[in-house]
Amino acid sequence: MKTTAPPVLGLRHNLAQFILLVAVNALVGGTLGQERTVLPLLATREFHLDLYTSALTYILAFGVSKAAMNYFAGTLSDRLGRKPVLVAGWLVAIPVPLMLIVGPQWGWIVAANVLLGISQGLTWSTTVVMKMDLVGPRQRGLAMGFNEAAGYLGVAVTALATGWIAAQYGLRPGPFLLGAAYIALGLGLSVLTVRETHHHARLEAAQHVSARATAHGGLTTGEVFRLTSFTDRSLSSVSQAGMVNNLNDGLAWGLFPVLFASAGLSLGQIGVLAAVYPAVWGAGQLVTGAASDRYGRKWLIAGGMVVQAVALGMVAAGHGFGIWLAAAVLLGAGTAMVYPTLLAAIGDVAHPAWRARSVGIYRLWRDGGFAVGALLSGVLADLYGLPTAIAAVAVLTALSGVVVAVRMRGTDHAAA
Template sequence: MDDTDVGPTTAGGSPALRLGLRANLAQFSLLVAINALVGATLGQERTVVPLLAERTFGVSNFSSGLLFIVAFGAVKAVTNFFAGTLSDRFGRKPVLVAGWMVALPVPAMLIWGPNWWWIIAANAVLGVNQGLTWSTTVIMKIDLVGPTRRGLALGLNEAGGYGAVAVAALVTGWLAAAYGLRPAPFLFGAAVIALGLGLSALAVDETRDHARLEAAQHVLINGDLHSRLTTREVAVWTSFRERALSAASQAGMVSNLNDGLAWGLFPLLFVRHGLSMGQVGILAALYPAVWGVGQLITGALSDRIGRKWLIVTGMWVQAAALGLVALGTTFGTWALAAVLLGWGTAMVYPTLLAVIGDVAHPAWRARSVGVYRLWRDGGFAVGALLAGLVADAYGILAAVWVVAAITAASGVVVSVRMYETHRPSTIGAGQPEQV
């Protein structure tokens, strides 16, 4: 199937649903824009919240200061799992709209929260929002484009989301420098949430029938065994049993472990070396900006050269970037490290999602995406806990080196365990490989 293939006509003679980026360009573009708003909702926190802990609430140790990321990551990870199951049961659009509705109280909690526990609670609510909305936009784009342009589609999705994280981090950094840490940065977030809810409720179309169309056209090599997995079987298959899916799950978790470290500790490291709030905002934005824009290249590149070695190389580039952060002491060095970290993450992020889309059968793909994203976003919580404990015991730089070593090891795991999932001879085959 190429990008212009169509399904059969309906009984009334009108055109049926079509799979492909070109055939669904208007709806696909709208979903990219909505995912950018999802990213901006997260990005409002990247510069400001780590500094709130220290400057506004007097949180003195790293472990306590990073609890907001632990709460966010743990809740988002679990919500990702249920987002896939709920979107299969009730449809994609209701889950997307519900995710935006959950986010409505977050800016108020961040603006008027009287103590650090309110900020932690706000981030738990934000985790529900991000799990429902981001997971659903990913699933909907996979539904629309079909099998041949999956890497490009997910690259566009993640570029929109993380490009907006960068813009929001920069904007809120400027607002904080000009008007203080509260309330101005979070008024920006409130406007973003209102726009996201309005567009999702009024303009988005349901895409579940596109997945059903692909499932009807899907060809299995060895019968239909893998089209009828229970949710428990999907969880086991994605997490442990299937080689490519399980390798992708651990790599996704480690990649977000990096992001939990960067989100929670990098602003504090930079401030302690004398950087201004404006410079911290630039660095906080530079990493997700390169991450976002880079995915415009890497997603499509994975459709041409394959997934596996792009992922392996990306994990090793991230590890090298973290080492440079640990060695650096100046804005210029850290800016270079942020660029490298963003590029390495861009090589990995859409490609791992494309692996899930390559291997998982359309009948249970949404649930597999949910399981993968449970592992991946659990990395926020694991990264924040690990980084906080190591930083309290041995300092921030030790935490950076530990995470760098874990990231390099994750690349080795992918190189040994994962097989190439995107080959012309296997596109549409739908046959996973067991341990």
């Protein structure tokens, strides 16, 4: 009778599954990237939406549905296991490319983004938790760096590719056929080759020695929500920074292509700018995730928010491809400092018994930033113009960095 080998924590012992999950998350990011260049232009050129607030409804729908599903993904993965939640996320994504291709009214596009948000909440959240499960506490920042690098390099490559496809063949259907291929491949890999990792989390929980975290090992979901959102200084600081980070990412997704097009940039140039920001963001996380393991989380997060604010100010004040390219590089660098570090900081503080729920709650707040960003930037752009909207978000981003500097405790991989 064949016996299953007991789980072992660590990157080296779980390298094959870790690399597989990195590849799966690249496909998750690519599924999102099919929209980054094309959809803002589709709103204005094919659906003739004049108000920025109306055009950004798809980001609002995406942000609300993804944020809500992030919350449930953590709870479901604790109850049902990680793999079923991952597979369910891919199944939800299947209709999305078809709806984007054939949708005759803007409501179809909004509905497709509700499904895309649900899918991204399930798939991306689960790949985060599964990598945390596999590597254990010592290499958590490195693991999150690889996870988020894969996802956002997937976004970047696909944004660049869809910009080229749209320039050659039109805004529909070509760019979204690439997204359909990603979904088919991601579903196949998840069903056939990904293995369950929940038992790794149970092993880490059994080995957990932090007195503070062990005392809170049996928390209810409501108690975890309060800790993550409000009462724990580190967890709540991370949650607000994540929300503001994705607020400005929603602004970049929805309004940057429109700003660039209004300045006379070509579709190819817009595609490059839409790709450079997530490309630098993605690649940079390979360095910043590991650096946060070595040097701590707090000042990478606070500094990254300030760098993002400077980049947004450059976009608001600048004009032309050169200055906007420099700003996109800087915005990507600042986001790379923040993104994997926030996730690793959650893993530092949260007990393994409720870590998946805490990650889900953090991602609820973080991806709620898409919805807040769509509303705030859309209203400000309609009232005062695009540069003012971008400048206002730059100020908000800088203030978020100050909150982290003042409120968050210093953490590293040992400070659970």
